[in-house]
Amino acid sequence: MFILRNKEQLSRAIENARTLHPKVRMVEFGEYEVTGSRGNTYTVLCYRAAGEKIVDCNCPARVPCKHSAALSLHVALAAQGRGGH
Known part of the structure; x- marks a missing residue:
């Protein structure tokens, strides 16, 4: 799990994606399940805890x-309605 510290971190992640x-x-x-750059697969969980939205990879x-x-x-x-990958 990560804590979002600044917008730049998120911007870099979005650009990479x-x-x-x-x-x-x-x-x-x-x-x-989300594929990695080397073909491996990572699990990403989304849930709420203590009123916060959590994304955990x-x-x-x-x-x-x-x-x-x-x-x-x-x-x-x-x-x-545009579908994803």
């Missing part, structure tokens, strides 16, 4: 990562 086009697959509500980055950003972009596109 847009460049790499990782695949996102829903496992179940709140749990997703099991990749080693420990900062706002491209996998979490890819999931956010995927969900936003799906909400707009």
